[in-house]
Amino acid sequence: MKWDWNAMSDFMPDFWKGLLVTLQALALGSLLSFSLGLVWALLMRTPTRWVRWPVGVVTEFVRNTPLLVQLFFLFYVLPEWGLTFSALATGVFAIGLHYSTYTMQVYRAGIEAVPAGQWEAATALNLPRARTWTAVILPQAIRRVVPALGNYVISMLKDTPLLMVITVLEMLGHARLFSQEHFQFTEPLTVIGVAFILISYLASLLMRALERRLVR
Numbered sequence: 001m002k003w004d005w006n007a008m009s010d011f012m013p014d015f016w017k018g019l020l021v022t023l024q025a026l027a028l029g030s031l032l033s034f035s036l037g038l039v040w041a042l043l044m045r046t047p048t049r050w051v052r053w054p055v056g057v058v059t060e061f062v063r064n065t066p067l068l069v070q071l072f073f074l075f076y077v078l079p080e081w082g083l084t085f086s087a088l089a090t091g092v093f094a095i096g097l098h099y100s101t102y103t104m105q106v107y108r109a110g111i112e113a114v115p116a117g118q119w120e121a122a123t124a125l126n127l128p129r130a131r132t133w134t135a136v137i138l139p140q141a142i143r144r145v146v147p148a149l150g151n152y153v154i155s156m157l158k159d160t161p162l163l164m165v166i167t168v169l170e171m172l173g174h175a176r177l178f179s180q181e182h183f184q185f186t187e188p189l190t191v192i193g194v195a196f197i198l199i200s201y202l203a204s205l206l207m208r209a210l211e212r213r214l215v216r
Helices: 005-043 049-063 067-081 087-113 116-124 129-166 171-182 186-215
Strands: none
Touching: 005 049, 005 087, 005 129, 005 171, 005 186, 049 087, 067 087, 067 129, 087 129, 116 129, 129 171, 129 186, 171 186
């Protein structure tokens, strides 16, 4: 099979558009999942059962239903209730919400891994509870969980093509449209395959650098 350089050249403008959307969805989805996951983890540690129980039900439901189903629900069902958002905003929220239920478990493990002596030292110093969390517990917990969070960044990247089903034209969406219009499949699919590999590799390098910086 002969490689068609002209087809690849024609596809590149669409590729850059799709790459930008993919990176936007990945960055915003990661930020939301990390932030919301920490909120879930902290709420699950509250002594009030009426807080823990609803949070547990919601996170279990989200974690145990497919992301694809959640995308369809948020994009097609919520507008019937008067809640309408752009396709990209819906996709970012779906990815962030879905993966926040996984990052919640990562944070929980990191918090539980903090030695008991750290809690006792904070109590002995009579630190306020908020100060104990922000200055003692969370810095140590987050430092421990950076590698695991990095793995979920790569997982989110690999799930961005699902946004195509709610009309978000990320890399695969543009490749699909180009292939259907020009009957050229090898070049666009190869380009986005290489792009996913490179982005995953760069993301892993970034997380390793962050991990080394936090360990200092």
